[in-house]
Amino acid sequence: MTAIPTLHTDFVIEREFTATPAEVFGAWADPDARMAWSDCHPDNTREHRLDFRAHGHEVYEAIGAHGGVERVDRFFFDIVDGQRIVFAYDISFGGKRLSVSQVTVEFFPAKRGTRMVYTEQLAYLDGHEDRAERMRGTEEGFDRLAQVLSLAP
Numbered sequence: 001m002t003a004i005p006t007l008h009t010d011f012v013i014e015r016e017f018t019a020t021p022a023e024v025f026g027a028w029a030d031p032d033a034r035m036a037w038s039d040c041h042p043d044n045t046r047e048h049r050l051d052f053r054a055h056g057h058e059v060y061e062a063i064g065a066h067g068g069v070e071r072v073d074r075f076f077f078d079i080v081d082g083q084r085i086v087f088a089y090d091i092s093f094g095g096k097r098l099s100v101s102q103v104t105v106e107f108f109p110a111k112r113g114t115r116m117v118y119t120e121q122l123a124y125l126d127g128h129e130d131r132a133e134r135m136r137g138t139e140e141g142f143d144r145l146a147q148v149l150s151l152a153p
Helices: 021-029 031-038 131-151
Strands: 007-017 045-050 057-063 069-080 084-093 096-110 113-124
Touching: 007 131, 021 031, 021 096, 021 113, 021 131, 031 045, 031 131, 113 131
Parallel strands: none
Antiparallel strands: 007 113, 045 057, 057 069, 069 084, 084 096, 096 113
């Protein structure tokens, strides 16, 4: 059996929102708001549970484009209300783990609302690599986040 090396990479995405840091943070913490912006397969979601606290766990499962089950398990390690979220997550498809990531999300007051800094460090497993797609999907989620925040009362 030939060993396939693990590929390590990272990326940072910075976004500004017109909402306050508490409102942007709240969109991560509230299960309904979270699904409204983070779900990339809204018509195919099988399960979503969010226990948003230090040592809490989030589960997301959906049917992927080719019929297999995509699963994301997130584990929260550090949460500072309105300021910071640190979590790790893995993605599997069809029962095969594709990657494991550590993420830090920071929220800073800005002139027009909030500057959010999202830093992800990834370990791709067994030859899988989709950095460009992962970045694009994360950016699309943040586009939806901006829409959700603009609709908030």
